[in-house]
Structure formats: C-alpha cells, structure tokens
Amino acid sequence: MSATANVKVVCRFRPPNAIELRESGGETIVQIDEDGTNVKLRSQEAMKGPEAQGFTFDRVFQMDTKQQEVFEFGVKDIVHDVMDGYNGTVFAYGMTGSGKSHTMMGPNIDDAEMKGIIPRITEQVFASIMTSPANLEYLVKVSYMEIYMERIRDLLSPENDNLPVHEDKQRGVYVKNLSEFYVSNSSEVYEIMRQGGSARAVSATNMNAESSRSHSIFVMTIQARNTETGTQKTGSLFLVDLAGSEKISKTGATGQTLEEAKKINKSLSALGMVINALTDGKSQHVPYRDSKLTRILQESLGGNSRTTLIINCSPSPYNETETLSTLRFGMRAKSIKNKARVNAELSPAELKALLKKAQRDNANSAAYIGLLEQEVATWRDGGKVDPAEWASMERALGLGEGELEKLVGPNGARSNGRTTPRPLALDRLSEGGAIRPDTPTSTALGADEREEFLKRQNEMEDQLSKTESELSSQEKVIRDLREELSSLKESESSALSDSKSMGGELADMRLQLERLRYDSKEAAITSDSLKEQNAELERELEELRRALADAKSTQKSVDQEGKDKKKAERMAAMMAGFASGTMSEAETEIRASLARLEDAASANKALSPEEVAAIRRQLEDSTLTVREQAERSKQVHEENAHLSKRREELEARLATIEQEYEELLDKTMADEERADADHVQDVRNKLEAQYVMKLDAAVNDLNDLKQQLELRNQEVRAAQSSIEQLRTANAELERTFKITTASIEGGKNLEAAAKDLERQHKAVAQQLADFDAMKKSLMRDLQDRCEKVVELEISLDEARENYRNLAKNSNSKTQQRKMDFLTRNLDQLTVVQKQLVDQNSTLKRDVALAERKLVARNERIQNLEALLQDANEKVNQQNAKFEARLQAVRERLDQARAAQNQQPAPVSNLNFGRIAKPLRGGGADGEATSPTPDRRASGFFARFGSPAR
C-alpha cells in the first residue's frame, strides 16, 4: 500500500515581461532540448561539471505552453492518487513575477483557456467522482490558508490569524482550527477560491504589479468510502503557491513590503535547507520546524505524499541569476524521495477478520513460547537438547520441516536458523494504525511516549500560537498606536508649524502694529511740534502786528503832541480876538450918562429934571438893551447848543470815519500781508478814493461849521462888547447916581429921584451881574467850543495832511521808506506766512496721510486680529480634534486590550460548506452510467434520513 517515489519536478518558462523587454530587448537565454526534459541556460555553456549539461527535469515547458498542457502533464495523475487515498502536493516555486500564481490559479478562474492548475484540479476531482463506481461515496472539503509574515492565516475566516500547527498519530501534521468547507461542485470551490483570493496579501512591487506577499495553500481533502465494504480512504491535496524569492534591489521593497520580503526569503531559505537535508544523504535532522511553511509541507517533502514541484522561471538574461538558482533548487528537490501510502481505514469486517487472525497467531505464538520455555528450562538445568528437538514455530504449530517458510514467505523472521514469522494480522494492523511517517524527533521513542510527546508538542504549539497571537495583536495595537501617534505627531507638528507660522505672522503683525503705533505717535509729535511752530509763528506775526500798531500809536502820540501845541496856539489866537471887543452904542450912551452924572456930582450941582429924565431913559434903554442882549445871548446859547450838537454829530461821524479808516487800514494791512503787492496798490487806491470822498465830505462839513462858528463868534463878540459897554455905562451911572444923590440931599425932589435912581441902579447892577454870569458861562462855553473847533481844525489838518500824504502817494521819502519798510515787512510776513501756510498745508497733508495710514493700518490690525482670532479658533478646533482622536485611540486601545482575552468567532461570508455533503460516485465503472443529483447526494440524504434512500 505504500510506494517510494521521487518528487516530480517540472519547469515552466514564461514569456519575457515588460521590464525584461525593456532591459534585454526580449532576448532569451534558454535552450530546451527536443525531449522537453532538459534546459540549459546560456551561461551554463561555459560551465564545467554536471551543470554544464543543463538541468534535466520531468518536463520543461516552453514559454508558450498552455495552461491545459501543464495540468495534463504536471498534475493530472495526482488527482487520481488523491482520490485513491494518497496525499498529494503540487507547489510552485520561483522568483517573484516568474508565473507561479499564473500557473497555480491563473489570471481568471472563469476563463477556460487561462484558468490555472487549481481550478482544473477541482474540475478533475468532480469529474473523477462522476466516473467513479457507484459504491464509492465521496466527501470533498476544502480549506484555504496563507502563511503571511510567518503566521498562518485562514483565508476563509481571515480573523483566524496565527493558527497553530499540530501533529497527531492519525492526521499527521495539520493546521488546527483551520476552517473546512464541504463542497459538492466546482462552482462552490470557485466561490471559495474567489473569497479566499480576495483576502490574500498582495502588493505591487517593481517586479510584479500583483506580487503575492504570502505562501498560499489550498487544501482539498477527498474522503472515499466504499459503501459495500465500509473501507474508507482519505487523500489530501496541497496546492501551494509560494511567494516569490526576490532581490530587494530589484523589487525596490521598502517599509512593510521589505519586511514581507525578508520573511518570504527566510521561509524559502528554510525550504531550501529542508530540501538540502533531505537530499544530501548525510543529515540526521531535517529542519522542518524552522518555518511554518516547511512544517506544513513536512508530509509533502520526504513524507507521505506524492509531490509535484513546478519551478517557474524567467527566460530573460535580466533575471538569469535567479533563474539559475531556481533551476538548482528544482534539481535538488528532484532527488527527494517520498513514501506515499494510502490513508485507509479498515472496515469492521476486515478488522474482525484481522482480529481473528491475530488471536490465532497469538495462540500459535503462545505454543511456540511454551516450547521455548521448556527448552530453556532444560538448558538451565544443565541438560542438553538435541537440535532436532529445538523449539520452533513449525513444531509449535505441528507443521513439517519447511512448511512454515512456504506459508510466510522469505520475509519471515529468522533467528539462529529458526523461522519466527511476524504475524500477518499484526503486520496488517500495524500498517493500518501507523499510517503516518514518524517525525525525526519521535522515531526514537516508543508508541506511548511518542503519543505523549505529540500531545505535549501540540499543547506547546497551542501556547506558542496563543502567545504569538497575543504578541501579534499587541504588535498590531502598538503598530496602530504608532501610526496614530505618528499621524497625531504629524498633525501636531503641522499644527505646531501652523501655530509657529501664525505666531510668526502674529509677531510680525505685532511688530507692524508697534511700528505703526510708533509712526503714529511720531506723526502726532511732528504734528504737535508743527502746531507749536505754527503757534510760534502766529505769535511772531501778532508781535509784528503789535509792533506795527505800536509804531502807529507812537506816530499818533507824536502827532497828538503837535496837535495839542497847535491847539493851544490857535486857542490863544482865538481868545485874543475875543478880548479886543468894541463898545456898543448903548454902552457908550450909558457911559456918557454916567459921565454926566459924575460931572454933576463933581460939580456938586443938582441935575436938572431933564437930565434925570434923560438918564432914566438911558437907564431904561440900557435895561432894555441888556434884556435884548440877554435874549440874544440866550438865542446864541441855543444856537451854540445846536452847533455843539451838530459838532458832536460831526465828531461822531469823523470818529466813525477814522475808525473806518483804521479798520480799512488794518484790513488793508492784513490784505497786504496776504495778498500780492499788486493787490496792495489796488486796495490802496480804493482806500484813497474812499478816503478822499469821506475827507471831502468832512472838509465841506467843517467849512460849513467853521463859517457858522465864525458868524456866531462875531455875534458873541458883538454881544460881549455891548455887555462890556453896558457894564461900563452902568458903572458910570452908579457913580453919577451917587453924585446926584449927594446933590439931592438938599432938595426933596432930588431925594425921590435919587431913590428911584438907586432902585434903577440896583436893578441895572443886578442885570449886569446876571449878564456877567451869563457872559462867563458863555465864555466858558465859547472856550470849550473854540477848543473843539481847534481840535476839529487840527483833525482836519491831519486829515488834510494824511490826504496830502496819500495824495502824494509815496512821493514823500518818509512815507516811501515807511511803505518800503511796511512792504518789506509785508513781504517777509508774506513769505513767512506762505512758508507757514505751505508748512501747514504740508503738515495737514502729512497729518491727513498719516491719519489715513493710521486708519488703514488700524483696519489691517483689525483684520489681522480677526485672522489671529480665526487662527486661534482653528488651533483650538485642531486641538479638540486631536483630543477626540486621542480619546478614540485610547478607546481603541482599551477595546484591543479587552479583545485580547477573547478569541474571535470565525466569520465567513460563505453560506455553504459547513455540512458534509457526500457525493456518490457516478458509477461509470459500475452499474450506473450517468450521475443524477439524487445519486450524487445519496450519502447526504442517507445520513440525514432522506426518503430517497
């Protein structure tokens, strides 16, 4: 039931790929002989030794070999073996991108032309079941796993990571907890392949856009049960797509891909070591346990398996080194010897027969032992036993000489020329029970010890796997955390850099703000200083004005002094005129009367009544005259009052004119200060015209007034002289009256006359006193008026002088100088004022500019502050996000920690394959010719009590 056979090795070259075409222009270095069994690379021609002849394999496939052809020659037979209860292995080996996956699975499992070996095997299995005898019932189950980063992962339940490898007496080496799906047709297998394939670890490298980063192992277990005999055979087919060996320099692997490459290369080198140990003929120990791959393939390499190795190679010189290495690997593997046997379980009847036989054998052995013990006892007692009497199985069984040999054959055990055959039933039993090859470690152990060893080993594997799982989940958590941390660090660093740049901007802005504030302050200071300068200049201007006004007032006071002098002179002249008045006629008459009275008195003679009457008349006349004069004086007084009023009006008008003149002059000066020299002349001309007009009017008024005053003066003078005359006449009369009084003392008539005269004299004296008082007041009044007239005349003269000065219009040198001085001053003032105005306007412009800038900068500052606020908000938001992410990471960490202690339940999207579906042989070799669904599933229905059976 067992047969030793070498590993079958086939070699397949693929067409050059794009990189090779680019690098080597499609050149190939492969020579395959006509038999299609030997391949020689170009470099081998120059070699010496065995490799110079090339490499010989069971078959070498050209670049254009079809998938079907590879299947037909390479693996089709294995399908039959597996269905007969043998284990089978097909595995593809080669550098990355050499076509392993293309060969094993194919680019598309639904493409009849391109589908690879695994789908074809699947179809072949179900086709074989269809053609197998009807008394055979099959159960087909599949598993799909990968070894990724030295961890076994169930591709049909990817959450089952890091599964442990176990070994026991019955099953040999197997993966514990690997999910198995019962399948009843190719479609279900394809579905499983698709699902498992989608879970595989694949990455793009420089050498292969879809590089397998794991070793994938598709396991198909076929259990065939003979429904008649109860015999059961189980064959497992391992379809292995190894990850490709790769040169890091070529694949450009980095990071995780580099880690994967390291693990891939390590496990492939472990495979190479196992093959070396198996083939060098010296090694006592085969290092199966050095990697998960070799551990799983333990049965396939040097064990209970019929194995085919497909080495995939590149034909291009670009990959010649790798191809040579692959070919050498294939050559070494070719010499591995496997001892495949049928994995059969005996039926109860067979077991019974065997038991019976064993019991019989046992009885024979007991008889033989009895004979031996007798012989031993004789020998021990010092006796001798004749050689013909020696105990033998033949004697124990009562057989004749040589009959036993005939019975057991030449292989029977011989001891000291005695045949001691091993019981056939035991052989058979031991064959059925010990179907697994012993592991190197356990070969030296007894059966019980070996079992104990395996049990212990499995426990340790479980622990190891658990620890590895924990470690890996810890590593995953750590990796995740590191990633989170790095992303958080990145975001933190970006936030920091943002914050820094914003801080920089903020600092810049603050600096700008500071500078602006400083500029603004400076501008304010400059503005203040300019204002001060302006005020200073205005003060200077004011002082100049004041100086000008002082000069004017000084001029005025000088003029006033001259004016006062002139006034005094004129007053003296005017008053002198009043002093030399002529006597009036009445005064003369009175004086004549008085003279007569005095004469009469001196002559001491009495006056005649005529003379008294004459004097009386004269007195009455003089009284009348005095009255008239008083009346006249009153009128003059009234007229004077009227004139005074008029004069006051004129004075007021003159004052107004002067004031206007002053204002005009000031205005002109101010205008002159502001206006150009041309304007000064215009204004001056206008002023002169106005002044001349007003002066003419004033002169006319003054002339009128003067004339009137002259008339009044004359009248006053006349009245004064009459009064004087009357006074003199009155005095004369008094004197005369005294004389008359004295002369009348002698006569009574005279006494009365004298009394009467006395009364008259008193009345006249009274009148004269009144007249004197009136005269005095008139004189005072007159003096006042004269003063005013003189003042008016002086004013008039001044006005005239001014007028003349103005009329001369700078003809006067003094005036010219004054004008020049004033013009210079005015020019200077104009220049200064212009400068000030310029400065002022420049300053105003600057201030306006600075204010505008200030406003703009304030706006910018506000904007920047708003930006800053935004940035702060963003930073806060980022911080909040960061916190939230940190919290999430913490939660995930907690969850991961909590999950560590819980074994995840297998999850699969596959909604079939969990219940065994036995398939009945199609009966092509038996009574039935065409399979029917009922027949195929008969076992299933039988098992679940279906009425179909």
Ligand SMILES: Nc1ncnc2c1ncn2[C@@H]1O[C@H](COP(=O)(O)OP(=O)(O)OP(=O)(O)O)[C@@H](O)[C@H]1O
């Ligand atoms: N015999 C062939 N004919 C045509 N194209 C092929 C052949 N063999 C491989 N290829 C193509 O070469 C590329 C690489 O093949 P594949 O992925 O099977 O390589 P691999 O050995 O599995 O690589 P890796 O070890 O990196 O997974 C694929 O695009 C595939 O279609």
